[in-house]
Amino acid sequence: MLHLSRLSRADWFGPLLATILAILLIQSFSASFLSAYNIEILLLAIAVNALVAYSQMVIIAIGQMNLSVGAIGGLAAISFAGVMEVWGLPAPLALLLALAIGALAGAVNGILIRITGISAFVITLATLSIFKGINLGITEAQPFYGIPESVKSFGASILFGPVPLLVLPTAIVTLLLWLMLRRLPMGRFILAVGSNEHAAALSGISVGTTVVAAHAISGLLAALAGVLVVARLQIGQPSIGDDWLILSFAAPVIGGAILAGGHVSTMATLLGVVIVAIITQALVLFSIDPFLVQVVLGAMILAAVGLNRLRARTPLKGSH
Incomplete structure (x- = not known):
């Protein structure tokens, strides 16, 4: 009984329970919910959205926020596609360039925050506009179509069963983030x-x-999401990343992250x-109207923040 009580206090326990209940409930109304096709669609969404959520989670861990997550991801994405189409750069080099752009953009956020002393909210709101402006300047609001077959193949390949290959990079990042926050000095510094x-x-x-390192990691993760x-x-597409902001906050908050900083959970964020x-x-x-997705996300953030405030009466610092 004591073990179960301790288990129930873990950040991932509530989201895991909610996930299981949601699956059982939806499956009872729609037998096709757990079909191979639907599972593949779900995993494709999770593969990208988890990276977006982790990008924000790292910043929440230091008690800040990054409103430019989507703009960084979008800039990295069009840089990745653009250098392959315009310069004929091989995909691996284009990937390295895109990730470097993401990390650099994130580091710029961190440096500006530290140098100016202005809040992360204001700085990242400003850089959101700057990075998006650069994106539109490069693309002239037109997509890049010249994606090599190797990249297309990677995006369309299946690892096994209904599991797409795109899940693999996200699984590796999840493990690395978990290790960083639990075992490595940088993770302990971020939480401290x-x-x-x-x-x-x-x-x-x-x-x-x-702070600069956390923002650089955030930019790197957003860039990888854009590449995927x-x-x-x-x-x-120049519009990549435009709708990431709400999601980036929703998943970590549902996963028990404390917005004031010092406490995040990789596994609970993934479940979020x-x-x-x-x-x-x-x-x-x-066949419910798509606009309700935003309504539901907003309601879930409010509910999760409310629950987290109740839990804060018996605070538990750290990560899981």
């Missing part, structure tokens, strides 16, 4: 800065370096992504 920036500085942690979207769509994907897919299956 989020818990108490002043105490972290007194204990010898370089707060400035940690290009591979999935087989086209470099799964819950959002399941609800979105259910609305499609039942």
